[in-house]
Amino acid sequence: MADQEIFERPAPRQNSLRDFVRILFRHKWKMLVFVVATVGTVVLMTWAAPYYYRSEAKVMVRLGRESVTVDPTATTAGPIVPVSRTREAEIQAELEILNSQSVVRKVVETIGAQAFEAASIQAQHPVKVWLAGLMPSGGQSKVTVDPKEQAVSQLARSLTIERSGGRESNVIALRYQAPDPQFAQKVLAATIQAYLDEHLAVHRTQGSYAFFSQQYELSKKRLESLQAELDGLKKKLGVLSLEEQVTIALGRADRIKGEITTTQAAISASSARIAKLQAALDKLPETVVTAKTTGSLPNPTADAVKTRLSELRLTLEELASKYEEDSRPIQDLRRQILKAEELAGQEEPTRTSITEGINASRVTLEGLLLTEQASLAALQAQIEVLNKDLEAVNTELANLNEIGAKIRDLTREIGIEEAKYRRYADSLEQARVDEAMQADKISNISVIQAATLPMLPAGPNKSLLAILGLVLAMLGSVTIAMVAEHADHTIKTPDDVTDHLSLPTLASVPLARRSQIAPRAAGRSIFGFFRRRGKEEDVRWTLPSVVKTQYELLREAVVFACQHGNGSNGSAEYAQEAAPEEGAQTELSQPGRKARRAARPKQRLVGLVGSQRGEGVSVVAANLAAMLAERGKVLLVDANVKDPTSHEIFGIRVSFGLLDVLQGQKEWQRAIWKTPVPNLDLMPVGTAQADEVDMAQFQRVIKLVGRQYDYIVLDLPPISEAGYTLRLAGLCDQVGLVVEAERSRWEVVRRTREYLDRVDAKVLGVVLNKRRYHIPGWLYRAL
Numbered sequence: 001m002a003d004q005e006i007f008e009r010p011a012p013r014q015n016s017l018r019d020f021v022r023i024l025f026r027h028k029w030k031m032l033v034f035v036v037a038t039v040g041t042v043v044l045m046t047w048a049a050p051y052y053y054r055s056e057a058k059v060m061v062r063l064g065r066e067s068v069t070v071d072p073t074a075t076t077a078g079p080i081v082p083v084s085r086t087r088e089a090e091i092q093a094e095l096e097i098l099n100s101q102s103v104v105r106k107v108v109e110t111i112g113a114q115a116f117e118a119a120s121i122q123a124q125h126p127v128k129v130w131l132a133g134l135m136p137s138g139g140q141s142k143v144t145v146d147p148k149e150q151a152v153s154q155l156a157r158s159l160t161i162e163r164s165g166g167r168e169s170n171v172i173a174l175r176y177q178a179p180d181p182q183f184a185q186k187v188l189a190a191t192i193q194a195y196l197d198e199h200l201a202v203h204r205t206q207g208s209y210a211f212f213s214q215q216y217e218l219s220k221k222r223l224e225s226l227q228a229e230l231d232g233l234k235k236k237l238g239v240l241s242l243e244e245q246v247t248i249a250l251g252r253a254d255r256i257k258g259e260i261t262t263t264q265a266a267i268s269a270s271s272a273r274i275a276k277l278q279a280a281l282d283k284l285p286e287t288v289v290t291a292k293t294t295g296s297l298p299n300p301t302a303d304a305v306k307t308r309l310s311e312l313r314l315t316l317e318e319l320a321s322k323y324e325e326d327s328r329p330i331q332d333l334r335r336q337i338l339k340a341e342e343l344a345g346q347e348e349p350t351r352t353s354i355t356e357g358i359n360a361s362r363v364t365l366e367g368l369l370l371t372e373q374a375s376l377a378a379l380q381a382q383i384e385v386l387n388k389d390l391e392a393v394n395t396e397l398a399n400l401n402e403i404g405a406k407i408r409d410l411t412r413e414i415g416i417e418e419a420k421y422r423r424y425a426d427s428l429e430q431a432r433v434d435e436a437m438q439a440d441k442i443s444n445i446s447v448i449q450a451a452t453l454p455m456l457p458a459g460p461n462k463s464l465l466a467i468l469g470l471v472l473a474m475l476g477s478v479t480i481a482m483v484a485e486h487a488d489h490t491i492k493t494p495d496d497v498t499d500h501l502s503l504p505t506l507a508s509v510p511l512a513r514r515s516q517i518a519p520r521a522a523g524r525s526i527f528g529f530f531r532r533r534g535k536e537e538d539v540r541w542t543l544p545s546v547v548k549t550q551y552e553l554l555r556e557a558v559v560f561a562c563q564h565g566n567g568s569n570g571s572a573e574y575a576q577e578a579a580p581e582e583g584a585q586t587e588l589s590q591p592g593r594k595a596r597r598a599a600r601p602k603q604r605l606v607g608l609v610g611s612q613r614g615e616g617v618s619v620v621a622a623n624l625a626a627m628l629a630e631r632g633k634v635l636l637v638d639a640n641v642k643d644p645t646s647h648e649i650f651g652i653r654v655s656f657g658l659l660d661v662l663q664g665q666k667e668w669q670r671a672i673w674k675t676p677v678p679n680l681d682l683m684p685v686g687t688a689q690a691d692e693v694d695m696a697q698f699q700r701v702i703k704l705v706g707r708q709y710d711y712i713v714l715d716l717p718p719i720s721e722a723g724y725t726l727r728l729a730g731l732c733d734q735v736g737l738v739v740e741a742e743r744s745r746w747e748v749v750r751r752t753r754e755y756l757d758r759v760d761a762k763v764l765g766v767v768l769n770k771r772r773y774h775i776p777g778w779l780y781r782a783l
């Protein structure tokens with residue numbers, strides 16, 4: 001497959017408007033059938049549908065007691081705070097009441113279930129009734145449904161309730177439709193009346209007046225009892241004004257505390273003075289010297305010390321004669337002498353005479369101390385008295401506080417009871433007003449438009465339904481076309497070939513009648529054409545221009561591939577310069593044959609094969625061979641032994657051919673027949689019978705005839721019908737895969753290519769045969 005590398009697979013393409021239009025034109029018949037069926041069904045259903053009439057009414061929700069008050073029984077433990085609901089919540093609540101089952105059931109009870117049943121029968125669609133009659137019952141008994149429940153369900157479905165004028169509006173619109181205008185008006189009027197009654201019942205509390213009247217009397221008695229208890233407590237304790245008594249007691253306590261502070265300061269000052277006087281007395285002696293005489297009296301102590309010193313010295317002299325100088329007695333005696341000398345030095349030789357008397361300063365300070373101590377004792381006695389007075393005042397304040405707590409408790413209970421009393425009084429008044437309004441059926445709902453009597457039917461709008469049916473049919477038809485296209489896996493365009501097979505499209509042959517796509521003799525049809533052997537006749541090419549252009553493209557692709565191939569497979573055998581077999585007849589002279597061999601391309605054996613029967617392989621092979629005949633001598637070999645058709649295309653009777661040569665019954669020269677097309681010969685299947693082709697004999701025959709022709713075109717049988725097709729394809733220098741557009745599924749064709757790859761067949765590309773161009777030429781060019 002090296003020759004196919006010159007074709008590159010393009011990037012994934014984007015769907016264009018042409019692709020969309022092509023899909024629509026391709027499935028136009030499906031679309032047309034769907035549109036006709038849908039529009040017909042819609043028109044039939046609309047035409048047979050009965051008319052219905054719509055009665056309308058409007059009610060307005062005003063600001064009233066329901067908007068700004070709460071249920072008087074909502075609370076009894078705390079103060080009642082009037083809460084104003086938002087208008088949105090209030091309107092939503094009214095919508096819920098209107099849609100409630102209680103309102104619907106009241107309407108059914110008022111009108112009667114039989115009336116709703118009659119209206120339901122009148123409103124049934126004739127087609128629905130007819131279809132219901134066609135459906136088998138299956139032997140099962142029908143489920144019995146209560147007529148009243150059916151009427152409730154019918155009314156709930158047919159009644160429309162919504163806000164009128166947007167979210168800010170306080171108007172509610174009601175609509176009811178029925179086949180009878182009087183019945184529609186009657187039902188809607190009954191609905192409004194049932195709603196008004198339900199509104200009063202929902203916003204009123206029965207029995208509230210009696211309840212609050214009882215609670216009002218009980219609260220009043222409780223309040224009087226608490227007030228009497230408070231007055232008795234004040235009289236019993238003799239307390240007229242608790243606050244004044246507390247103020248007086250607090251004043252006395254503050255005054256006593258001030259005196260205590262002053263006395264404590266005086267005590268501190270007196271104690272300090274006493275301490276100073278005592279310190280001064282401690283420093284003064286009790287007596288003082290009144291007379292003093294110096295130096296006239298002897299000192300006995302000094303005299304005694306001196307006498308003792310003399311005695312010690314005498315003793316030292318005595319011991320010195322007896323003991324050594326450093327002996328212990330001598331040393332002790334010397335220390336005594338030194339001590340006596342020291343004492344003698346401290347004593348005066350004479351003494352002084354002193355006379356003492358009472359200290360007057362001390363006597364004076366003692367008098368002041370006694371006076372200050374007496375003052376301190378008085379101050380201490382005074383502070384004891386003040387502390388007792390303060391304790392008495394504190395006791396009095398404690399008693400006043402205890403009494404005050406009792407009074408406050410009673411006062412608080414009286415306040416709470418008074419709040420209850422006022423609340424019960426307000427609730428009693430509100431309950432009285434509610435009962436009066438309920439008796440007179442007064443509410444905040446106003447009927448601003450009563451139920452109307454419709455004079456003209458409200459529907460169905462048959463013109464609009466027909467238009468919608470047409471639009472639906474068109475959209476559905478487009479959807480069907482797109483779904484059918486998506487589910488269709490056949491190869492339709494060259495883009496499909498590229499996307500699914502990764503192969504180039506050699507030619508895209510348009511679909512045409514067989515009489516337009518085959519060569520024939522001038523003035524004769526292809527079926528009436530009879531050629532005598534060896535006689536040349538004029539041939540006119542009957543291909544339309546668009547078809548001929550595609551075959552020209554196919555021819556150029558084949559010629560290019562043959563001239564630039566690598567000479568693999570069987571092409572090497574064609575290029576051999578072997579001598580012709582003995583007895584072989586040739587039309588060219590030896591110099592002519594050499595000239596033709598020199599100009600002959602390297603690869604000349606071209607096979608055309610399809611995945612299944614009926615894809616037009618034989619017609620493509622015949623036309624390709626006819627086009628190649630313009631470039632050189634061509635031999636068309638019909639190798640489809642099970643369904644040969646090449647001889648019919650060229651108007652040749654069944655005679656000797658390929659199988660006769662392969663089985664050795666005829667020489668190959670007698671199996672070749674000339675065609676009306678110049679330079680084009682045909683080797684038909686022949687008259688012999690065989691299910692397969694002998695590959696060895698086939699190669700030998702092709703080798704012999706290949707020397708006489710520039711190109712050999714093989715018309716191969718489908719891959720699915722002949723096992724030898726793959727072996728023949730493997731011998732070809734180039735293989736063209738013929739695919740019938742909009743018939744061959746790409747999965748099947750891909751599998752065919754895989755089979756060809758397994759035998760190393762050189763698949764040149766795809767010939768998209770019988771392609772249908774669904775878009776008109778003028779529209780295609782416009783797009």
